[in-house]
Amino acid sequence: MKYTLLLFFVFLTSFCPPDTSVYICGSGGSKKYHFKEHCRGLSSCRQEVVKTTLKQAQNLGLTICGWED
Ligand SMILES: [Zn+2]
Numbered sequence: 001m002k003y004t005l006l007l008f009f010v011f012l013t014s015f016c017p018p019d020t021s022v023y024i025c026g027s028g029g030s031k032k033y034h035f036k037e038h039c040r041g042l043s044s045c046r047q048e049v050v051k052t053t054l055k056q057a058q059n060l061g062l063t064i065c066g067w068e069d
Contacts, residue, residue, distance in 0.1 A: 018055035032065040033057035041065040
C-alpha cells in the first residue's frame with residue numbers, strides 16, 4: 001500500500017516538470033495557462049495562442065485554466 005502511494009506521488013511530480021509546454025492566449029493580458037492546445041478555455045481566444053513553458057507561465061503569475069486541473 002505504501003509502495004502504491006509512493007508510485008502515485010512520483011507520477012504526480014513527474015507529470016508536470018517545469019519545462020512542460022503550456023499554451024497561453026496572446027502575449028499579455030491572459031491570466032491562465034493551458035496544457036492542451038485545443039482546450040475549451042483557449043477556443044474563445046481571439047489572439048494568437050502562444051506556446052511557452054510551465055515555469056515561465058508560473059513566473060508570470062498565471063494559474064491553471066479552469067477547464068483543466
Ligand atoms: Zn485550458
